[in-house]
Amino acid sequence: MTTRLNPPRLSPWTVPLIAICTFVSYNVAWAADQKSSAPSEALFLIQIIVLVVAGRLLGELMVRMGQPSIMGQIIGGILLGPSVFGLLLPDAQSALFPEQETQKAMTDAVGQLGILFLLLLAGMETDLALAIRLRRAAAGVSLTGIAIPFALGFAAGQFMPSSLLPNAGERLVTSLFLGTALSISSVKIVASVVREMDFMRRNVGQLIVASAIIDDTVGWVIIAVTFSLAKNGTVDVSTLARSVIGTLAFMAFSFTIGRRIVFEIIRWTNDSFKSDLPVLSGIIAIMGGMAIVTNAIGVHTVLGAFVAGILVGQSPILTRQIEGQLRALTTALFMPVFFGLTGLHTDLSVLADPSTLLLATGLVLIASLGKFGGAFVGSKIGGFSNAEAIALGCGMNARGSTEVIVASIGLSVGVLDQRLFSVIVAMAVVTTMAMPPSLRWALARLPMREEEKERLASEAFEKDSFLSRFERILLAIDHSPNGDLAARLSGHFAALRKMPVTVLDVDGDDGAAEKQLDAGTGSDSRAKEISQRVQSTAEKAVETQAVVGESGEAVGELHISVRKKDAELQKVLTEISEKGHDLMFVGVEPTTGAKGGYADRLASMISAFAGTTAIITSRGRLPEKDADLRILVPVSGTERSMKAAEFALVVAKATGSTITAVYFRETRQAIPVSRVSDVTDTHRAAFRKLDQIAAFHGVDIDKVVSAGSSPELAILRHARRGRFNLIILGVSRRAGEDLSYGTVADTLLETADRSFVFVET
CATH class of the missing domain: 1.20.1530.20 (Na+/H+ antiporter like fold)
Known part of the structure; x- marks a missing residue:
């Protein structure tokens, strides 16, 4: 039978204390040989380390107390x-922290x-x-x-x-x-x-x-x-x-x-x-x-x-x-x-x-x-x-x-x-x-x-909300109706979320580097037009909030800058996303490819941008006044659909438009269930969550339940019956070489006869 001897356990304070003692001992030896009045860099570093280690150890003790x-x-x-130290070991204390003015000046500067x-x-x-x-x-x-x-x-x-x-x-x-x-x-x-x-x-x-x-x-x-x-x-x-x-x-x-x-x-x-x-x-x-x-x-x-x-x-x-x-x-x-x-x-x-x-x-x-x-x-x-x-x-x-x-x-x-x-x-x-x-x-x-x-509940909700993670909008658009709709929507977010907007004309000529454009000014006519659209939309959003009795910061706080396409589009988008742009509004044509699916340019743009993308497509006739928008947001109880609902509610709040949520079961859910109450409980839970988000934004939302096993057909049927002109759908990218957001989104891309927004979540 052998007896194992366990080594003694060291206190977590042991190593720092030994280090401090080593520093002090070194300083005493150094001070004994010091002949010059010039400040010492080595002593300065030792002083800093001693103060940092002592402060950390005693700070930890205080926190626990x-x-x-x-x-x-x-x-x-x-x-x-x-x-204390000077009373117990005066020589060591004076060596570690001498009264020499030039030496004291070094640590005082850090202080x-x-x-x-x-x-x-x-x-x-x-x-x-x-x-x-x-x-x-x-x-x-x-x-x-x-x-x-x-x-x-x-x-x-x-x-x-x-x-x-x-x-x-x-x-x-x-x-x-x-x-x-x-x-x-x-x-x-x-x-x-x-x-x-x-x-x-x-x-x-x-x-x-x-x-x-x-x-x-x-x-x-x-x-x-x-x-x-x-x-x-x-x-x-x-x-x-x-x-x-x-x-x-x-x-x-x-x-x-x-x-x-x-x-x-x-x-x-x-x-x-x-x-x-x-x-x-x-x-x-x-x-x-x-x-x-x-x-x-x-x-x-x-x-x-x-x-x-x-x-x-x-x-x-x-x-x-x-x-x-x-x-x-x-x-x-x-x-x-x-x-x-x-x-x-x-x-x-x-x-x-x-x-x-x-x-x-x-x-x-x-x-x-x-x-x-x-x-x-x-x-x-x-x-x-x-x-x-x-x-x-x-x-x-x-x-x-x-x-x-x-x-x-x-x-x-x-x-x-x-x-x-x-x-x-x-x-x-x-x-x-x-x-x-x-x-x-x-x-x-x-x-x-x-x-x-x-207020604290509102702040807690805001902290955990989907949109709170975003700080900067990239508005990547061309000269199409899709680009115009994207500019309008970005203006609403800029006004309500206080998010700066960077405009990128994807059809612009390669050339000059980025230049700053104060809202509504500048020599580039297209940039000026886009900037004015974002500015005017933001102003209307602020006016809408004033009508409903909610104050907002002056629109003069809106920050718009223009980024010239000075290199290959994919390279520009990658660089922009690395500079803190985390939400991209994409409004380009075409959105569908010649053989179906998503257009190659759109797919490459989404692949190059590291943040979240909102794909915006304008179809049919949109009202001139944003207040006349009728928004339909499909929800299924998933986290993805709730995030899209939050996106839609911001648009509804900014425009003062009507919004309706339609509950449907996703394709993988569209199978027989053992109890009818299972479906009822699921949609009630989804609607409770939706009511919380709507209450936070101060927006009234209508809710309906869809019957049937085909979500994409149910969405289009409700959109036509209710004369909705904007569908906002939460999507997630599927794995594979070709861009896909799943059956529902891909079908809507091919068949929808009205405007829609796909929000990546």
Whole structure:
């Protein structure tokens, strides 16, 4: 008998901890031999790795404890700083993080980039429409939430013993800095916590973030005044005026002309560049440019980065891919470095002094009670319930990097010392860590309003819907009636779904590369004609929604570009689909081949395009007015038919036309069944699903059940009896060399005497 010895199991923490110790040991040896004052790239890399690994490990621990991961990153920095590591192993700590200015500047630069990227990501996730709708409540919550803790913090500075002040002669300025630090919620921390708690879509979560945005904006104006007072002894009116007027002008430009410019930059870089990730480079340039502008007008760069994120998030193309790329970069590198450096610059050993500890405790209480009370009062004035006001008060009580920056400014001008700086950072950590559990407790007591339930249900449906996956339309058409009908339908989708349209004239001459065409302008007559058709259709769709009482964004938000056929058609279509076009409206003639089936050019176009295709064929006489369309959508209970029904309902909603669904059993289902109830239950389930989709789009739909075993004949029979002039059918491509969508679709292609759309699903 043999005994097997199992090797000891290593904790998952072992390898990272050994790695950190190795890095520290290497640095101690390196520091002993270091003679030059020049910064070390090796040390810089080691610092980054240590901060990232420590932040990841402690962030994971915090998440498992129900705290935001950023708290673990800040605590990791505190542990690596003079408070713990420096106290236990001062030589090793000073070797790993030396006070050499040139060395510190390298990591600080990464930290500053971290601030911008975090704000960019937070802006992309902000629902601006909801924030605007809640602007009055957000402004009330923010202003009272600033005023009350600011007054309390200022009073604390005024009555603070002189022994705790770095300079008793500058008590006024110190009081202003304390008031500012205690009153501002950090939008970076607030947005991160709300996002990690999955409350970004709740009304209260959006209101918390919107209020924090106002907090930050107002806070930087206050800082500008305080900073000028600290430097000059008096309020610099010109600096204040430049900050206020410049901020208003910057915001006005950004959300009007700037929004279109940002989208065009994203579209142009995506469509014109052939190298990897060009859009990400364009967004970084946008973020940097806007941050520079806000810095120039006397407001911190974070405001520019946040506004850039909002504009990027409103881009109708590539937002999901962009957000994923930015989130990966920000979460893996910039966040742990930035928040780690925040903790690293904090020395909690100053709290060993009883007077400093008492001061820290008092500031935490003043900050928490003042912020909670101010937000609560503002919420009640805004008409919110007690439960909602409590949740807002808890949510706004989070500080973080904003307070650290304020404290750093005060430290740099001499109105704060290292003791007060550490106290303010400690206050920021305590209040931020208190936010998640208190907010969870408050939200658990907060019932959803009916309006909020409906909105969240609508958003959940939209997220899972068939059409939500599409971002860009390619309108591939020729000069035929099929092309005209495709242009009309694309205009409806562009208006209701806010989808940009790229027009490709498949009969165009090979030649010039892609050019931009603002709707209705340009030298190419055919492109101008197509663009005007899409534009006019979109305008009618918006007018239709206005008549039924639904508001829509201005048609000026519609983006139309023209792509010239500058190479072989199949090559152009493949390239276009690789640039983010995921839904192609095809309107070309002929649709049928000389020997039956699908025309060769149509089949090759569908094969070359990697996304979803809608084949549009105009037959018979279509009404001039889109409202006179009569749409028939066959359904069979399959996922494919439900997706086509959603497509049809968008057209019906945009045009205000009538729509009818006819239920039939597909060919493989058209066999005797053991019970009549089997068929009844199937069509009832299909109709229930159809009613849900119709209710989401706000469209009334008639439903009929077809009898008989031939679906294609049943579809044509209902179309003729009901005088329907547009059939929309969901199809899926069959395997094989020749293009086929199955018996029903292929038969309709050959025999239909009225217009139809085949939607690939």
